[in-house]
Amino acid sequence: MRRGRPATAGDVAAAAGVSLATVDRVLNGRPGVRSATAEAVREAVERLGFRRDVAAASLARGRRYRFRFLVPRLPQNSFMQAVRREIDAAALGGLDHRTAIAVDDYAAFDPADLARRLDACRRGEAMGVAVVAVDAPEVRAAVARLADEGVAVVTMVSDASPSRRTCFIGPDNVAAGRVAATLLGRFGGGRRGRILTVAGRMTLRDHAERRLGFAQVVERDFPHLSLLPVAEGLDDWSVTGPMVAEALRAAPDLVGIYSMGAGNRGIVAALVAAGRGADVVAIGHELTPFMREALLSGTFDACINQDPGDEVRRAVQTLRALADGDRDFRPDPVRIDIYVKDNLP
Amino acid sequence: MRRGRPATAGDVAAAAGVSLATVDRVLNGRPGVRSATAEAVREAVERLGFRRDVAAASLARGRRYRFRFLVPRLPQNSFMQAVRREIDAAALGGLDHRTAIAVDDYAAFDPADLARRLDACRRGEAMGVAVVAVDAPEVRAAVARLADEGVAVVTMVSDASPSRRTCFIGPDNVAAGRVAATLLGRFGGGRRGRILTVAGRMTLRDHAERRLGFAQVVERDFPHLSLLPVAEGLDDWSVTGPMVAEALRAAPDLVGIYSMGAGNRGIVAALVAAGRGADVVAIGHELTPFMREALLSGTFDACINQDPGDEVRRAVQTLRALADGDRDFRPDPVRIDIYVKDNLP
């Protein structure tokens, strides 16, 4: 029976005394097979240890995937640029796997523009959409319209919730905030003082969640530390810089900074200018080229990262599963990576 | 020309005015094509934006891969068990991708047994071998014999070097040691005192490298800390336990423990018994179920991890590339993951 090589669907058909077409129907759970026949096929599959050759299946199916990614237009934000690069890479690689990926960007922080572009996906050209979202009613409504038309939507990096997106592909940001607090508290070495937390905007769900987790842990584990009110730096170094400089002046007992968004260039500049680069503990997010330098120079002490390549790949994988009608596919969770100067990749 | 759907090799052939076979020869860099013809084909490929459909190629090629994994028999070692589980998972998944993976184990730490089993791979049944190695002359010789027969060998987790293995798939253990030192030093909060480092055996290359990186950073960055001689716990909790208990007694100023191998159960037991679970900083390796608990309970403060699933997948990928004759394929480096209680997956 098995002559060295693995069993094929043909072998199964022969063993079960049915035709190839029937085997295929059973394999793919299609209707129109008597249960006795189906059982015989399943038995043969089991007995021969048959496994479907995915290359052959994919070729025969001839199915084509068309997805669209939507990201905010933030040319200054290296992390978002990295996300774009990873999407481009996935687009290139996808071509070999019958998957066409288009990218589009929207005016950053602008729910109306994002909603408009989501609506543009409704003409049926895309089977699925992955979006770095803004958490706003217009966006949630546009997502619902897509869902109604059978276009699967997943959110990445920043979620819109509750909404009809199938899932969010990104780190647990509350946990990320907790990690930041643990590292900052412990790196501080028991010194008493205040901590500055810098967000882009607290209306960004990911930043708000990070702050939440951070505050939880500081309160519980580091009672000798207290939090200053959140500074909103708009993810812009020309805003964060003066803000941090001012905080350094106003709070001489500042022992740490937690930067929950972008604009770290300004934070480093302010710390260095004040001669506090070494003694203030700084924790930030996303391992951009600038963050690498800041870690190596010691101005930043740790960086919490989400791997954009990973996220994009998971998004594509999820969208493909959804397009295949696999309603209950759940992607692996995105990890919370910790980097210090010694484990930079 | 392009009617919506992506160009096929047939389209390219038509566009270049040659046959399918010629296109195939150019695509795969096979000889027997006039350079002018080849150029015309390449031009058509470019112009049509042709990309080879990997599913079709893989199906037509009909190539079958047979690999073998060799791991030490260490039923007590959860990390090695995880490696085995990941290999089993890869073996199952590989079946769908024309890849047969066999696993075998050898007597742990026994170069002679490992060499024997490597030699057993020489009968041509395996096209490639991935081995969690022991760094010994017998092993290096056996690897050379395999290489002579054209069987590709990659090492995983623990290297044998210099040897004719094609590459090592594992973390940079010197860097991992440096990370451990940075974390331990900073978590210690400037307290002066001694540090115990526990290895399985210093003849294990990974443990020795970790210790090297650790010592480098302690010396350079934390002059208030000094290292006790390495304790060799044989990766066995019944050995590490008493060792740590004794160190705790002999060195009342012990501020930290760096566990470079397994046997963490013994370390935790000794710390807890001495009532030092909270104040001694403990850093270990590999996120086993026990390590998770130890992090959550606070006895261990951080864990440096290598992802066994990642390593196994990279090994398979590398072996496949090697089997396809891709001499200069280099797998992505294995990351050094840092876990604290807050970012456990």
Add this chain to the structure above:
DNA sequence: CTGAAAGCGCTAACAC
């Protein structure tokens, strides 16, 4: 409910 047969896009013999 089941089967026969025509591909999917590429590769590899084998002709010319």
Add this chain to the structure above:
DNA sequence: GTGTTAGCGCTTTCAG
């Protein structure tokens, strides 16, 4: 050097 052709293993009409 180049072209013809028979598959690879599965999916999918379309008949029965």
